[in-house]
Amino acid sequence: xxxxxxxxxxxxxxxxxxxxxxxxxxxxxxxxxxxxxxxxxxxxxxxxxxxxxxxxxxxxxxxxxxxxxxxxxxxxxxxxxxxxxxxxxxxxxxxxxxxxxxxxxxxxxxxxxxxxxxxxxxxxxxxxxxxxxxxxxxxxxxxxxxxxxxxxxxxxxxxxxxxxxxxxxxxxxxxxxxxxxxxxxxxxxxxxxxxxxxxxxxxxxxxxxxxxxxxxxxxxxxxxxxxxx
Amino acid sequence: xxxxxxxxxxxxxxxxxxxxxxxxxxxxxxxxxxxxxxxxxxxxxxxxxxxxxxxxxxxxxxxxxxxxxxxxxxxxxxxxxxxxxxxxxxxxxxxxxxxxxxxxxxxxxxxxxxxxxxxxxxxxxxxxxxxxxxxxxxxxxxxxxxxxxxxxxxxxxxxxxxxxxxxxxxxxxxxxxxxxxxxxxxxxxxxxxxxxxxxxxxxxxxxxxxxxxxxxxxxxxxxxxxxxxxxxxxxxxxxxxxxxxxxxxxxxxxxxxxxxxxxxxxxxxxxxxxxxxxxxxxxxxxxxxxxxxxxxxxxxxxxx
Numbered sequence: 056x057x058x059x060x061x062x063x064x065x066x067x068x069x070x071x072x073x074x075x076x077x078x079x080x081x082x083x084x085x086x087x088x089x090x091x092x093x094x095x096x097x098x099x100x101x102x103x104x105x106x107x108x109x110x111x112x113x114x115x116x117x118x119x120x121x122x123x124x125x126x127x128x129x130x131x132x133x134x135x136x137x138x139x140x141x142x143x144x145x146x147x148x149x150x151x152x153x154x155x156x157x158x159x160x161x162x163x164x165x166x167x168x169x170x171x172x173x174x175x176x177x178x179x180x181x182x183x184x185x186x187x188x189x190x191x192x193x194x195x196x197x198x199x200x201x202x203x204x205x206x207x208x209x210x211x212x213x214x215x216x217x218x219x220x221x222x223x224x225x226x227x228x229x230x231x232x233x234x235x236x237x238x239x240x241x242x243x244x245x246x247x248x249x250x251x252x253x254x255x256x257x258x259x260x261x262x263x264x265x266x267x268x269x270x271x272x273x274x275x276x277x278x279x280x281x282x283x284x
Numbered sequence: 285x286x287x288x289x290x291x292x293x294x295x296x297x298x299x300x301x302x303x304x305x306x307x308x309x310x311x312x313x314x315x316x317x318x319x320x321x322x323x324x325x326x327x328x329x330x331x332x333x334x335x336x337x338x339x340x341x342x343x344x345x346x347x348x349x350x351x352x353x354x355x356x357x358x359x360x361x362x363x364x365x366x367x368x369x370x371x372x373x374x375x376x377x378x379x380x381x382x383x384x385x386x387x388x389x390x391x392x393x394x395x396x397x398x399x400x401x402x403x404x405x406x407x408x409x410x411x412x413x414x415x416x417x418x419x420x421x422x423x424x425x426x427x428x429x430x431x432x433x434x435x436x437x438x439x440x441x442x443x444x445x446x447x448x449x450x451x452x453x454x455x456x457x458x459x460x461x462x463x464x465x466x467x468x469x470x471x472x473x474x475x476x477x478x479x480x481x482x483x484x485x486x487x488x489x490x491x492x493x494x495x496x497x498x499x500x501x502x503x504x505x506x507x508x509x510x511x512x513x514x515x516x517x518x519x520x521x522x523x524x525x526x527x528x529x530x531x532x533x534x535x536x537x538x539x540x541x542x543x544x545x546x547x548x549x550x551x552x553x554x555x556x557x558x559x560x561x562x563x564x565x566x567x568x569x570x571x572x573x574x575x576x577x578x579x580x581x582x583x584x585x586x587x588x
Contacts, residue, residue, distance in 0.1 A: 105501075127506075134503030145501075147494060158495075161289045162504035210502070 056214060056245045057081040057104060062113030064099055064269075072111070073099040075269035081247060083213070086240045088256050089249040090280055091266035097249035100266070101216050104247070105137060106130055118213060135163060138207030138215040138244075142222035144199045146191040152178065152202050153187040159206045173209060181205045181235055197228035201235065208239055215239060217248040221255060229255060253280035286508075293512040294519065297488050304484040305520050311480050312524025312573065313531065315473030316566045320532045322466035323562045324554050329459045331552045332452065337426045340448045344369070344419040344436050347443045355440050361417065365441030369419065372435065381432055384422040390415050416443065474573065477524075481517045481577035488513055489581070510582045517574040525570035529563045 057080070064074040074096045081087050089097045102108045103115055106122050115122040118136040125133060146155050153174055160170045178184060181201040191199050200220055207215060217236065221229035233255055240246045250256060256263060256279060263278030264271060273281065298305050346366065347356030358365075366387075372378065373385050388396075394412040401407035421432060429447040436445045489496065499509045533556055540553050 131500075131503040131505045134501060136503075139501050145494070145498060147498070158498065159502040162499045162502060162508060164286050164508070206498075206502070 056083045056085070056118065057247070058114075058116040059100075059103075060114040060116075062103065062110045062115055064096075064103060064108060065111045072269050074103065074110075074266075076113070077266075077269070077271045079264060079271060079274065081245060083245055084240070084243050086237070086246045086259070086261040087248070088259070088261055088263045088278075089247060089266065090251070090256060090263055093251075094268075095266040096269040097266055098218055099269075101139075101218050101247070101249055104214075104216060105139060106133060131163075135210060136212050136214060138204075138210070138212040140200070140203050140207050140215065140217040140220045142219040144191070144196075144203045144223075146199060146202055146206075148191055150190070151187065152183060152189050152191070152194070155191070155202055156206045156209050159209055163210070165210075174205075177205045177209045180238075181208075182231075195228070196224050197231055200224065200228075200232055204232070204235060204239070208244070212244070214245045214247070217246065217250075219250055219252075220248065221250065221252055226254065233259060256280040290508075290512055290515070294515050297492065297512055297516045298519065300491055301484060301488050301516075304480075304487060305516070308477070308480050308484050308517070308520040309524045309527065311473065311477045312521045312570055313527040315470055315477050316525050316528035316570060317531050318466050318470035318473055319569060320528055320559070320562050320566055322463045322470060323565065324532065324536070324558060325459055325463040325466060327558050327562075328554050329456055329463070331554065332459075333456070335552050336452050337449070340423075340426045340452075342421040342423060342429055342432050342436075343446045343448070344421065345416045345443045345446065346418060347441055348416045349413070351443050353443050355438055356443050358440070361441035365439075366417075369436070369439060369441060372439070373419070373421070378432060378435055381424055381428050382421055383424050386420040386422075388418050388420055390417045393417065474569075477521070477573055478577050481521065481574055482581045484520070485513050485517050485578055485581040488516060510578070513582060514575070514578040517578050518571055521570040521574040522567065525567045529559065529566055532562070533559045 059077055059079045062074055062077050063072050065072045077096075077100065089100060091097055099108065103110055103122070104117050106117075106125065110123065113123075117133065120129070120133055122133070147158065150158060156174045156177060157170050160173065165173075175184075175187070178187060181204055183198060183201050183205065186194065186198065191202065194202065200223075204220070215236070220236070221232050224232060229252060236246055236248065237259070260277045260279075263273065263275045263280070265273035265275075265281055275281075346361035346369075347353065347359070349360045370385075370387075373382060390412055393415040394410075397410065397415060398407060423429065423432065426449055429449060433445045433447060436442055496509050536554060536556050536559050541555060545553050
């Protein structure tokens with residue numbers, strides 16, 4: 056589903072590479088943790104997969120598309136195959152929960168009747184049934200992140216990229232979010248999650264890819280967070 | 285779904301930047317009014333040319349009694365001199381240039397003079413002897429005045445040759461300069477309009493960065509993301525253009541049709557229909573301005 060071949064990303068000329076000659080392969084339906092200290096290149100890797108950045112060298116394949124040769128006008132089609140969740144939720148404050156999720160479908164031109172059925176289903180699935188009319192500031196952090204996940208998943212993308220989705224949440228709430236991501240993973244969605252949260256990683260026992268100063272230093276199935284924290 | 289969504293986005297954008305939107309409307313209104321005024325001036329010039337050049341005549345005034353000119357030393361133009369001039373006008377040199385020749389006697393000159401200035405006190409003091417007989421020569425092409433003038437000038441019996449075009453040319457020069465100045469002002473205002481539209485779109489894009497960020501993330505197409513901004517600029521500019529058409533129409537209506545045309549009946553003046561003929565041009569300029577501004581801004585501020 057996602058394959059990186061010797062990918063290097065240098066932001067400023069002469070600077071240390073943010074991602075240094077990383078190769079990895081993530082299969083369809085996998086759940087993968089990207090771990091590593093701040094600045095180890097986790098976020099850059101996710102940005103490369105979303106094609107928000109282009110690699111300085113190397114080849115990236117996502118959902119069957121070669122991102123190094125993908126032309127600009129095909130980027131939207133790629134992003135419709137990828138859901139993205141962030142630490143800071145990125146909700147629209149002046150829209151309701153329903154509108155926030157529906158927005159993702161409206162802007163890619165989905166018909167109204169489709170939106171009217173899919174959005175409530177998705178909200179039910181993430182555990183926000185009955186809160187459609189609330190606005191983001193009326194929700195707890197965990198609920199806001201559920202809205203964000205609903206928005207990322209409402210178009211049923213085959214890939215879900217999460218950049219520290221539990222970074223702003225307390226451990227109990229984080230656990231709820233992890234259960235939700237696990238459920239999404241069980242529907243066949245490939246989930247890649249960058250995180251600092253050792254407890255979660257140790258509990259979930261999924262594949263762990265560890266980065267340090269831009270290099271991939273560990274690829275462990277049913278792994279734990281590790282000692283390099 | 286799409287159209288409705290885009291429309292509501294545009295509405296939000298226009299309301300959020302209301303003061304900028306209003307200034308875009310005003311600036312395009314003023315600049316396009318200048319453009320339109322220049323257009324109307326040019327139309328007026330060509331109307332006058334059409335009308336007047338058709339009527340223009342070269343007048344060869346014959347010597348009156350007591351003229352100081354050398355070719356009039358023999359006193360009033362004699363019958364022979366007049367016959368000579370007629371022969372000259374019929375010569376192969378001039379004949380092809382001339383459409384029609386009309387000889388105006390002193391009596392006729394006096395009659396038309398009195399008719400034209402009927403009721404004026406000073407006109408009554410003019411006697412028939414004070415006026416000159418003349419050949420009124422209508423040319424095939426008014427531009428060839430010089431040829432005819434060169435042949436006739438200085439002939440015995442002809443005091444002077446006058447081309448009426450000369451009188452108009454000064455007027456046309458004034459009108460042309462006025463339209464050049466108007467176009468210059470219009471160009472400056474158009475530049476201001478482009479800069480303002482650019483700024484407006486940029487502000488609008490900045491104030492909706494959060495939305496557009498999410499749109500990009502979930503895979504909305506560039507066109508879909510950029511269209512509301514482009515249409516915002518285009519709508520504001522179009523309203524400005526419509527306002528300028530309305531302004532010009534009212535201006536022509538009250539200044540020209542209702543006032544000038546009543547006072548000055550002897551020249552064809554621009555009419556409201558001329559403003560309407562200019563309207564598509566003005567709208568086109570407005571849309572073009574908005575399109576250029578949006579392309580420049582959006583390419584710079586809203587990359588994929």
